[in-house]
Amino acid sequence: MAVRLTTPVTIVTGSLGSGKTTLVNRFLREPHGARIAVIENELGAVGVDAEFLSQTGEETIIQLENGCLCCNVRGDLANALQELVQRAQARGLNFDRVLIETTGLADPGPVIQTFLAETAIEAWYHLDGVVTVVDAAHATQQTERTEFQHQLGYADRIVVSKTDLLAPDALAEVRALLAGINPRAPVLEADLNTVPVRQLVDHVFDTRGFANDYVPAEELRQALTHLRPLTEGDGKWRPVGAGRHTADVRACVYVSDAPLELDLLNAAIDALVGHYGPRLWRCKGIVHALNHRSRLVVQGVQGLVQINGGMMWRPFEARRTVLVFIGQGLETVHIQRTLGLCEVPGERAGSAQKAVA
Numbered sequence: 001m002a003v004r005l006t007t008p009v010t011i012v013t014g015s016l017g018s019g020k021t022t023l024v025n026r027f028l029r030e031p032h033g034a035r036i037a038v039i040e041n042e043l044g045a046v047g048v049d050a051e052f053l054s055q056t057g058e059e060t061i062i063q064l065e066n067g068c069l070c071c072n073v074r075g076d077l078a079n080a081l082q083e084l085v086q087r088a089q090a091r092g093l094n095f096d097r098v099l100i101e102t103t104g105l106a107d108p109g110p111v112i113q114t115f116l117a118e119t120a121i122e123a124w125y126h127l128d129g130v131v132t133v134v135d136a137a138h139a140t141q142q143t144e145r146t147e148f149q150h151q152l153g154y155a156d157r158i159v160v161s162k163t164d165l166l167a168p169d170a171l172a173e174v175r176a177l178l179a180g181i182n183p184r185a186p187v188l189e190a191d192l193n194t195v196p197v198r199q200l201v202d203h204v205f206d207t208r209g210f211a212n213d214y215v216p217a218e219e220l221r222q223a224l225t226h227l228r229p230l231t232e233g234d235g236k237w238r239p240v241g242a243g244r245h246t247a248d249v250r251a252c253v254y255v256s257d258a259p260l261e262l263d264l265l266n267a268a269i270d271a272l273v274g275h276y277g278p279r280l281w282r283c284k285g286i287v288h289a290l291n292h293r294s295r296l297v298v299q300g301v302q303g304l305v306q307i308n309g310g311m312m313w314r315p316f317e318a319r320r321t322v323l324v325f326i327g328q329g330l331e332t333v334h335i336q337r338t339l340g341l342c343e344v345p346g347e348r349a350g351s352a353q354k355a356v357a
C-alpha cells in the first residue's frame, strides 16, 4: 500500500456545548506523540472559542472569524490550511496532524467537500475523518435539528460526552438513537474530562474515514450489528432498530453475498445520486464485484462518489458487499431494488443474504 506523506486532518463537529473544545484541549495539553495544529471556526465576528484552547507555545492555532465555516468554506479553510504550511516553511513550525473544530451550527458536508474538491490543498493534506461529539445529556432533545442530523450522518467516529451525567438506561436510549441515524460509526462513550487520552487518540486518529482503498472492518461490523437473520438459514435479513431514528433521517445498509456487476453498479449509484441529490449525504462500503480478485471500495460525500480497488480477497474469505447510505428521506425499497439489479443471478455464494435497514 502506498505511504501517504500528506498531513492527516480531522474534522471535529458536534452541537453547541457538546464538548468539542474539551476534546481538542485534551489533545493539546497531554502527551500522546502527535504535534497538533488547530483551525478553530468562530461563529461571531469576534471569536471567543480560541481563548479556551490551550496555547501550545507555537503558532499552531488559526482562528477563522468570518462566520460559519460551512457558509464560506472553500476559500477560508483552504487559506487557513495554506497559512499553516507557510508558517511551517518560513518559521519551522512543527505539526503532524490538523484538527478543525467547527461551530456547533456547522454542517460538515461542505467542509468535507473542500478536501475532495480543492486541488490546492491535496499536495499537503488528506482528510482522515469526521468525529462528531454528542452531548449525552441533550442528545434526545437535539434529534430533530437538521445540523445535528447532518453532523451524525457524516461521522466516521462518534464520541458521546458527559456520560458521567447520565443514568445507564438514559445512556442506552442515546446509544439506540445514534445507531438509528448512523449505524456505521464506532462510538466511544466517555466523560471527556477523565477518559485516558490514549483512548481518545485510538478512537479519533487514523480512522482512514475517506481512504479510497480501505474501509475499517470495525465500521462494517458496526453496520452489520443492526441487521439480524429473519430466521436461521433462510438468507433473508431484517433491520434491527429501524424506525427508532428521527423522522426523516435514514441509514440504509445493503448486504449481498451475490457478486455485483461493476458497470451496473456504477449506473445504479449514479441513479441513486441523481434521484436523492443533496438528500444523500454519505455512502460508503465495500463491494464484492464479479470477476474481481480484490474488493472495491465505495466512498461518497453528497454527489461525489468514487469506486476504487481495495485489498485482495483472501482465499476462503466470505466475499460480501456491504454498503451504507445515510441521508434524508432515503427510500429503503428503492435502494434495495436499484442495487439488487446489479446482482449477478446464479452467482450467489452460499446462503443468499440481502438486506436494507
Ligand SMILES: Nc1nc2c(ncn2[C@@H]2O[C@H](COP(=O)(O)OP(=O)(O)OP(=O)(O)O)[C@@H](O)[C@H]2O)c(=O)[nH]1
Residues within 6 Å of the ligand: 014, 015, 016, 017, 018, 019, 020, 021, 022, 023, 049, 103, 104, 161, 162, 163, 164, 165, 190, 191, 192, 193
Ligand atoms: N460533566 C462533563 N462535562 C463536560 C464533558 N465534556 C464537556 N463538558 C463541559 O461542557 C461544557 C461545554 O464544553 P465545550 O468543550 O466548551 O463544548 P463545545 O462543543 O466546544 O462548545 P461550543 O464551542 O460552544 O459549541 C464545558 O463546561 C465542559 O467542561 C463531560 O464529558 N462531562
